[in-house]
Amino acid sequence: MATLAPTSSFFLLLLLILQLYSGKSDLQINYYSESCPRAEEVIKEQVTNLYNIHGNTAVSWIRNLFHDCIVKSCDASLLLDTAEGMESEKTSSRNFGMRNFKYINTIKEALEKECPMKVSCADIVALSARDGVVLLGGPHVEMKTGRKDSKESYVAQVEGFVPNHNDTIQSVLSVFQSIGVDTEGTVALLGAHSIGRVHCTNIVHRIYPTVDPTLDPTYAEYLKGRCPSPEPNPNAIEYARNDRITPMLLDNMYYKNILSHKGLLLVDQQLVSDPDTYPFVEKMAADNAYFHEQFSKALLILSENNPLTEEQGEIRRDCRYKN
Numbered sequence: 266m267a268t269l270a271p272t273s274s275f276f277l278l279l280l281l282i283l284q285l286y287s288g289k290s291d292l293q294i295n296y297y298s299e300s301c302p303r304a305e306e307v308i309k310e311q312v313t314n315l316y317n318i319h320g321n322t323a324v325s326w327i328r329n330l331f332h333d334c335i336v337k338s339c340d341a342s343l344l345l346d347t348a349e350g351m352e353s354e355k356t357s358s359r360n361f362g363m364r365n366f367k368y369i370n371t372i373k374e375a376l377e378k379e380c381p382m383k384v385s386c387a388d389i390v391a392l393s394a395r396d397g398v399v400l401l402g403g404p405h406v407e408m409k410t411g412r413k414d415s416k417e418s419y420v421a422q423v424e425g426f427v428p429n430h431n432d433t434i435q436s437v438l439s440v441f442q443s444i445g446v447d448t449e450g451t452v453a454l455l456g457a458h459s460i461g462r463v464h465c466t467n468i469v470h471r472i473y474p475t476v477d478p479t480l481d482p483t484y485a486e487y488l489k490g491r492c493p494s495p496e497p498n499p500n501a502i503e504y505a506r507n508d509r510i511t512p513m514l515l516d517n518m519y520y521k522n523i524l525s526h527k528g529l530l531l532v533d534q535q536l537v538s539d540p541d542t543y544p545f546v547e548k549m550a551a552d553n554a555y556f557h558e559q560f561s562k563a564l565l566i567l568s569e570n571n572p573l574t575e576e577q578g579e580i581r582r583d584c585r586y587k588n
């Protein structure tokens with residue numbers, strides 16, 4: 266049996282110490298193994314309980330990850346409420362329709378009971394999405410932890426990062442490219458629109474005054490039934506489900522839907538008409554395992570976008586307010 270020579274084990278130790286003292290350790294697998302060994306289990310328990318009560322909480326956790334991480338960093342800046350003259354990102358029109366934020370507090374309270382002031386809200390955003398994906402029939406994504414929370418909200422920057430429902434696919438691709446997600450990964454991430462809902466405000470321009478010719482006519486009739494007025498009251502809960510066939514499954518039905526011209530958002534439908542994205546749509550529609558594989562990869566990159574580590578951020582006591 267080969268054993269390490271004493272000198273090489275000395276250098277390994279030195280390296281470890283250097284890393285500990287450098288103060289800027291990167292994200293790591295099981296970051297809380299010492300400080301809060303049950304952290305990941307507690308999050309999973311809470312996410313599962315919440316899913317059993319309100320299945321759509323799991324849907325929200327996935328959208329949270331996107332809307333938090335794409336704006337500068339995965340730093341839970343999305344979760345801050347308006348306070349002390351700082352306006353919440355939740356008020357941006359790009360974050361319209363986001364829901365279930367109050368249940369983040371449920372998860373955070375369980376963690377505070379387990380080990381006070383140890384687990385960041387940014388890691389709750391990441392891990393709740395990871396666990397939500399599995400509950401919705403998606404793949405398990407191995408995620409690192411150790412993100413810290415921002416002390417700032419970036420409401421003015423949301424529109425620069427979160428695309429609008431009618432943006433061109435090329436502009437969507439360039440936003441994702443800027444954080445390291447390629448075309449294939451972007452097509453996979455949009456597969457998140459295989460779950461959840463879209464409010465009529467984001468749909469009516471495709472059916473009134475005339476029906477968008479890229480929309481399946483029978484499907485357009487169905488949408489008119491869901492959204493009977495061309496000017497929906499934005500406060501009314503009028504919406505259509507993203508995927509009528511398997512609405513609570515993160516599966517490749519989304520790609521089959523858009524191939525048959527049953528995409529809800531303009532951005533969804535464009536994945537089919539753009540020659541850069543179309544081949545991936547076809548592949549994902551044909552193979553759920555391939556979709557899951559690409560979705561995992563891209564979600565991981567998104568979840569590691571520019572995290573704040575150690576002194577760059579804090580661990581919030583309450584995810585809605587900085588300490």
Ligand code: HEM
Pocket residue numbers: 324325327328331361362363364428429430431432437454455457458460461462463464465467530532
């Ligand atoms: C890149 C372009 C994207 C655009 C323009 C976009 C836009 C939208 C819009 C307009 C809605 C409906 C909001 C409403 O009316 O209530 C929505 C819902 C949703 N989006 Fe996206 N999205 C994009 C990408 C993503 C990505 C990358 C993810 C996650 C990985 C995601 C996850 C979701 C989920 C889960 C919902 C349903 C939310 C619910 O039912 O509460 N989206 N998106």
Ligand SMILES: *[C@@H]1O[C@H](CO)[C@@H](O)[C@H](O)[C@H]1NC(C)=O
Pocket residue numbers: 429431
């Ligand atoms: C996109 O939709 C917004 C409303 O969300 C609208 O104000 C804007 O004019 C639309 N842009 C295009 C290019 O259609």
